[in-house]
Amino acid sequence: MSPVATIGAAVFAIGAATTLPMPLFTAYAARSGGGAGGLALAFIAYATTLIVTAPLLGGLSDRVGRKPCLLAALVFAFLATTALTIAPGLPALALARVLQGLAIGLVAGGATAWAAELAGGPEAGRLAGRVTAFATAGSFAVGGIATLTALWLMGDVEPPVTFWLHLAAIALLLPLVARLPDRRPAAPVAWLRLPAFPRGTVTTSFGMFAAWSVTGVAISSVPAALAAAGHPRLGPLAVCFMILVGTAFQQVVGKLPARRASLIGLPVLVAGAGLVTLGTLDAALLTLLAGGALVGSAAYGFLFVGALAGASEAAAGEDRARAAAGVFLVAHAGFCVPPLLTGLAIDAFGATAALTGFWFGITALCALLAVLLLRPRG
Incomplete structure (x- = not known):
């Protein structure tokens, strides 16, 4: 797999974590005795995390390197799905949404920049942008549909098979991403943006x-x-x-x-x-x-x-x-x-x-x- 494709696959796996459990949100709320308000509160933990951490995470990859940020994001996505696999319910959903927010924040800009750096050539930026944009949007669209399909084909079995496939995919991607070269910036970069x-x-x-x-x-x-x-x-x-x-x-x-x-x-x-x-x-x-x-x-x-x-x-x-x-x-x-x-x-x-x-x-x-x-x- 090419470096750009590897980064795209990693971004896809990270994005998919946010929508894979979506068809089960209401089941988690019912199981935990929460109504629409409780579900909304757990759900928005994702956006709240991004708002709070965006000034720090936005420039982190320029300071510590692209690879550590993408690897950390994969681990956070893995832990988010693991939490819902082990203890499905509103508390686990809130924790998963926080982890997903951290993961997305870590790759929001750095993944595209890293893909462009590894691609090289005059069209590198455009190619990297297309790959990561497709991986991000595609993962958001596919995650929920995949779980819906699994529930339809296999019944209301929890955790759905898509959770196990997601965890396996991240386990395979971690060593592939770890092997990619990474260049840290020579000039100092501000911590906050x-x-x-x-x-x-x-x-x-x-x-x-x-x-x-x-x-x-x-x-x-x-x-x-x-x-x-x-x-x-x-x-x-x-x-x-x-x-x-x-x-x-x-x-x-x-x-x-x-x-x-x-x-x-x-x-x-x-x-x-x-x-x-x-x-x-x-x-x-x-x-x-x-x-x-x-x-x-x-x-x-x-x-x-x-x-x-x-x-x-x-x-x-x-x-x-x-x-x-x-x-x-x-x-x-x-x-x-x-x-x-x-x-x-x-x-x-x-x-x-x-x-x-x-x-x-x-x-x-x-x-x-x-x-x-x-x-x-x-």
Whole structure:
């Protein structure tokens, strides 16, 4: 296996750890006696970990080397799956999500840089970017679908066979990654890299806040509400479809200008969130899938591209990395706060009131963002 392929496979295994257990989230909550709020709290431990550790982990590979970071990330992903294999439930899920957040934080930038360094040649950066982007997005899409398929074929056997396959894959990858050459930077690198928000990027960044709020609710609260209504597999199926469509649509959006991409994505997100809400309350698969397709195309396509393009256009040189970090900081805040509040609201007021209230809130936020984006730039 080539060095670039090895790094891509390692990134895929690390990313897959985050979605492999997704079809079992509601089962873990029921087993531990937690409702939608408890599930949301355990679920958002991933994003919270990334927010807290991002300033340190973002530049760590430039300081200690690429290899130690990727090896540590593989170990964290291994431990996350091991925790859910040994003690499936909400406490293990919270621990696993923390470990997964650390793993993703360690490889967020360093894996692509290492792949480019090992590839060499004029197209090295582009090749490395394509490989690691495909490995990351592909792993998010495949992980949940693989476990869903295993549960469908083999029944509700826990742990599912996908957990054992994941652990075996990481065990095989660790020595392969350990053999790869690594060059430590000669110049000193700062330990902390704080996020930045260049002028004009706040609005598009908050488009990602709205997008990841909807995806966070779709991944945590929607399956919990459907499981409570007697449809435990319907939510994970819709979420996997959402991620698949979003991953594919990201390639279609291409190089749209940042503002235009965000302006298109905001109404698409509102429409998708409305269909997901209706599909959840009616337990209607086709409505859920249609809503998931719209949410995925908006969140992972238009709004994601718009936010990152806006950050890249507004910053230069090393500041681009800090501007991109600012986008992800706001996005992960969206992945944390609204899903937690929605989960708690489901426990307190029921799914209908909580999900409808969430949709009205997202609609108001998207309308405000659209107005701000349409204002002429000063």
